[in-house]
Amino acid sequence: MTKGLEITPAEWQVMRIVWTLGETTSNQIITILQRKVDWKPATVKTLLRRLVAKGALSTTRQGRSFIYRPLVAEQSTMNQVADDLFNSICEHCVGQTLNHVVDQVTLSQKDIKRLQQTLKEKLATAPETVQCNCVPGENVHCQH
Amino acid sequence: MTKGLEITPAEWQVMRIVWTLGETTSNQIITILQRKVDWKPATVKTLLRRLVAKGALSTTRQGRSFIYRPLVAEQSTMNQVADDLFNSICEHCVGQTLNHVVDQVTLSQKDIKRLQQTLKEKLATAPETVQCNCVPGENVHCQH
DNA sequence: CCGTTACGATTACATTTGTAATTCTAACAT
């Protein structure tokens, strides 16, 4: 029953604003986005409309304009796209790729402590190795 | 000078095969992919041609068929898409999202040890907190 | 009440992507 909610990169920009503000109007979104990307107001309106159409946002009329609110939670949506990514790459390479990401991003001390805890627990049941699953069937000699 | 190499999900399936086999023919790719997805041979040929066009694969004629080889490294390409993802989400939420991923995926003991090492080094210079950067400019009150 | 006007809704259109059928051409067999 996983929502197949597909949010495109352009739409994602809009969602971030709505997620952060909790509720907002199209005007506010347009103003904020103009500091970041070069989109015409009509473009943002289109994105808002598509997001409403796909059930990511709700609108309620408020006088002349509409109030937009997220219908999907930010964290679970982020988790979903992250899962999609890590499920689409070679299973053998997941660890290496994660390591690269951890190396690149900014993490708070609390973030790091939590990751350390998660890893510690994971180590107990971790397999010796993780096989490449890129070529299904056959026991092809994997180059990895 | 980052390659703006865009590989679509369908193309990615093809790349995984070529990356794993190192070099191969269209026939081999078609056969292998048929165990996984329901694509006609012509579809795979199209994807191969597009990948050659965008510089992800090379071909050299070998008798009647062509040999396909990757022109881009698998790990660096995976790193790039992972970076793209984590750069596109709220910076404040990166740690939480990474934690979710680590929790979900399968990691080898070696993978985990390496991550632990990376985290340990990172902790030394880690900031207390990471601010949400979803709404540029203003000091908007962030809900996160 | 009625005209403005600020919004959302409708329409538009090029590009990319997924999916494939058809055509062309060069390799191999004779």
Added chain:
DNA sequence: ATGTTAGAATTACAAATGTAATCGTAACGG
């Protein structure tokens, strides 16, 4: 040399995506 044929190239086409102009309508001001 020549016909077959396997495989690449060309062409096709609908859906999704990025980007936007214009149209219609309801809300507010007078």
